[in-house]
Amino acid sequence: MSNLSSPSKRLVSVYKSPRKDEMYIYVDKKQGVQDLPEALLAHFGKPVHVFDLLLTAEKSLARADAEEVLAKIEEQGFYLQMPPPAEDYMQEVVKAKESQPAVSRSNVQHDA
Structure with missing residues (x-):
């Protein structure tokens, strides 16, 4: 049987904050969120x-280093992923739009 919980490999549960978009907590699946610090939960909300x-x-991972x-x-029983700064988010939106193929009016078919 393999060890699913070691410093280089771990079964993780990811929870989002109901209070702040794009804020996540990563925890060991076996531990869950019951042992998270009260001060953290007061800010994060109910995971x-x-x-x-x-x-x-x-x-x-999209926005964190594994x-x-x-x-x-x-070390501390959890990893808190904060939302990106608004300016970083806008740069990601621009990059996503730039990577999409442009649609010109001549390429769009119209029903007669």
């Missing part, structure tokens, strides 16, 4: 479960 995943140091997430869970 809403999003999904579980087997997190490895090599895993690519090694850092694993280290923080090992």
Whole structure:
């Protein structure tokens, strides 16, 4: 049987904040959120479960470094992912729009 909870590999539960968009807490699935600090929960709100995943140091995450997430869970029992600054978010929106193919009027078919 493999060990699913080690410093380089861990079964993780991800929870979102009901108070702040794009704020997430990563915790060891076995521990859950019951042992999170009261001060953190007062700011975060009641955690809403999003999904579980087997997190490895090599895993690519959208806005967090997997090694850092694993280290923080090992050290303090959780990793808090803060929302991106508004200016970073707008840069991501612009990049996403730039990567989409342009639609010109000549490419759009109209029904007669």
